[in-house]
Amino acid sequence: MxxxxxxxxxxxxxxxxxxxxxxxxxxxxxxxxxxxxxxxxxxxxxxxxxxxxxxxxxxxxxxYLYSSVKHFAEVCTFCGYLITDMVLQALGKSFHPDCFRCVICNETLEGRQFSVDTQNKIYCLKDYHRFLAQTCAICEQLILPNKGSNEIVRVMSMGKSYHVACYEGKSNI
CATH class of the missing domain: 2.10.110.10 (Cysteine Rich Protein)
Structure with a gap:
């Protein structure tokens, strides 16, 4: 052929x-x-x-870079530079994938679960739990997710936080 x-x-x-x-x-x-x-x-x-x-x-x-087109392009929320390739959208904002990082450990969070605090600072889950987790009013230990989960379950009563088991044990006394 x-x-x-x-x-x-x-x-x-x-x-x-x-x-x-x-x-x-x-x-x-x-x-x-x-x-x-x-x-x-x-x-x-x-x-x-x-x-x-x-x-x-x-x-x-x-x-693209030197004309009026760039005025319509995305600008990274973190570094302020024009995003010329892949855009990572999170929290209603645009980031370079490498700029979307944990404020504590500085690890990139592209494709990973993350959390934010009340000031919209971005954390990997490990650092979020380590630095922002509540302390149980009974056992004084951090209230963290159960093994295999990323979700924190706690009881709030009269302005205090409790592990579910600690709170249930308190009410049985």
Missing amino acids: DTDSLCFGTCAKCTRGVYDADQACRAMGQVYHDSCFTCCACGQKLKGKPFYDFSGRVFCEED
Whole structure:
């Protein structure tokens, strides 16, 4: 079979078949003619170059970073810099994935469970429990999640916190 007659797919921009491997370009999970995969602002070919997909429009790096497009892009809540790749959304705000970190141990929390305090400071669960857990009014130990759980269960009575077992034991006395 002649390799020139192989179809690599349909160009996502012009919808014609892409038959020549030297003229083919794959980006964002789709096939393009390299002459069709261009910056929507300046027309520069983008095959093999950095590009940015913003609201369904593709930009070369220069046009994305140094034009008015960046004013519509996300800015990281933590560092204040433009987010040019993956955006992590949490607590109604945008972060670079590497900027979303625990305020105590500074470990990245991307893809991990986290908690916030009353001032919206972000904590890994371990540090949240270690520094913000309530103390039981009877046994004076921290009230932490049961093994295998991340949820804290406590009894609140007359402004004090109790382990469930401690509170039940108190009421049996």
